Amino acid sequence: KNEVEQSPQNLTAQEGEFITINCSYSVGISALHWLQQHPGGGIVSLFMLSSGKKKHGRLIATINIQEKHSSLHITASHPRDSAVYICAVLFGGSQGNLIFGKGTKLSVKP
Amino acid sequence: GAGVSQSPRYKVAKRGQDVALRCDPISGHVSLFWYQQALGQGPEFLTYFQNEAQLDKSGLPSDRFFAERPEGSVSTLKIQRTQQEDSAVYLCASSFLTSGISTDTQYFGPGTRLTVL
Numbered sequence: 001k002n003e004v005e006q007s008p009q010n011l012t013a014q015e016g017e018f019i020t021i022n023c024s025y026s027v028g029i030s031a032l033h034w035l036q037q038h039p040g041g042g043i044v045s046l047f048m049l050s051s052g053k054k055k056h057g058r059l060i061a062t063i064n065i066q067e068k069h070s071s072l073h074i075t076a077s078h079p080r081d082s083a084v085y086i087c088a089v090l091f092g093g094s095q096g097n098l099i100f101g102k103g104t105k106l107s108v109k110p
Numbered sequence: 111g112a113g114v115s116q117s118p119r120y121k122v123a124k125r126g127q128d129v130a131l132r133c134d135p136i137s138g139h140v141s142l143f144w145y146q147q148a149l150g151q152g153p154e155f156l157t158y159f160q161n162e163a164q165l166d167k168s169g170l171p172s173d174r175f176f177a178e179r180p181e182g183s184v185s186t187l188k189i190q191r192t193q194q195e196d197s198a199v200y201l202c203a204s205s206f207l208t209s210g211i212s213t214d215t216q217y218f219g220p221g222t223r224l225t226v227l
Contacts (some may be wrong), residue, residue, distance in 0.1 A: 004152075033216070043153075043201065043218035085151055097143055097166060098216065100152035 006087050006101035013108050019074040021104045023087030026068070033098060034061050034072045035086040043086070046072070077108045111137070117204050122225045123192045129185045131222045135204030141184050141218065144177055153201055159185060162177040193227045199223050201211035 003026045004023070013019055034046045047054050047061040049070070054061050058077075063070040074081055084105050087099040115134045123129050132176040135142050141160055145153035146169075155169040160183035168175070174193075179185040189196055 035218075041218040043203075045217070046213050048215050070208065088152075097155040097158050097169070098145075098153075100145075102150075102152045 002102040004087055004089055004099050006104050007103060009102065010105045011107070013077050013106070015078060015108055015110050016022075017077050017082075017108075019077050019106065019108075021072045021085050021087075021106070023070045023072070023101055024068060025089050025099075029094045030090045032063055032070050032090070032094050033088045035088060037084045037086060037103070039083075046085075046087075074106075077110050079098075079108045082107050113219050114202055114204050115214075116200075116219040116222050117219060118147075118222060120223050120225075122227065124191060124227055125194060127192050127226075128188065128190045129192055129224065131189075131200050131224070133185045133187070133202030133219060135183065135185070135202070136206075136217055137183075139204035139206050139217070140182075141205045141216075142179060143203045144185070144187050145203065146171075147199040147201055147221070149198070156187070156200075159183075189224075194226050197224055197226045 003035055005024045009024045018029050031048055033048050035043050036046050037043045045059045048063055051065060053055040058075045060073040065110060072085055084103040086103045114136055117132045121129055143158050143167040144156040146156050147153040157170055158166040158176045162179050173189045176188045199221040201221045202219040205216045
C-alpha cells in the first residue's frame with residue numbers, strides 16, 4: 001500500500017520559532033504537495049514540488065527524492081500560521097489523485 | 111474568477127436518507143476530484159473525472175456512493191441510504207489538466223460537512 005507519513009502529529013511553538021514538519025513516503029512519486037487547512041476552512045495549496053527546494057515568504061519546502069522525504073519549514077512563526085499542514089503525494093503512474101498524510105496540527109502561541 | 115465552490119456547506123441527514131453534494135469547479139478546469147476527510151484524518155481519494163468521464167472510482171467505499179459530471183463542469187456526489195460511518199467532510203478539488211497524468215496544482219473547495227444521525 002502506498003503510504004504517506006507525517007511527523008510530528010501535533011506541534012506547539014512560541015511566536016518567532018523556526019518550525020519543521022516532516023513527510024516520508026513509501027514509493028516513487030511524480031510530485032509532492034504541501035497544503036494548509038485552517039479550522040473550519042478549506043485547503044490551500046502552499047507548494048507543489050518534485051525536486052529541490054521552493055520558497056515563498058517565510059515558508060520553505062524541500063524534497064529529497066532518493067530518501068523519499070520532504071520537509072516544510074516556517075521561519076519566524078506567527079500565531080496566524082496556526083493550522084493543519086498536510087503533505088500529499090502523487091504516486092508515479094496514478095491518474096492524478098493525491099494520497100494524503102494525516103496532517104500536522106501546528107499551534108503558534110503569542 | 112471564483113474558486114471551487116461546494117454546496118451545501120453543512121448537511122445533517124437521518125440514517126437511511128439519500129444525500130446529494132454539489133461541486134462547482136473553477137471554470138475551464140478539466141480535472142475534478144472528490145475526497146473524503148474523516149475527523150482528525152487526512153483526506154482520502156474517492157473518485158476522479160476528466161471532463162465528463164469518470165476515470166477512476168476506486169476510492170468509493172461502497173455501491174451506495176455515486177458521482178457524476180454529466181456536462182464536464184458541475185459534479186454531484188450522491189450517497190444513498192446514508193450510514194453513520196459516512197459522516198465526514200467531503201472535499202472537491204479541480205485542476206487545469208489537459209491530458210495525461212497531472213502534476214498540476216489542485217484547488218480545493220471549502221468542503222461539505224455531512225453528519226449522519
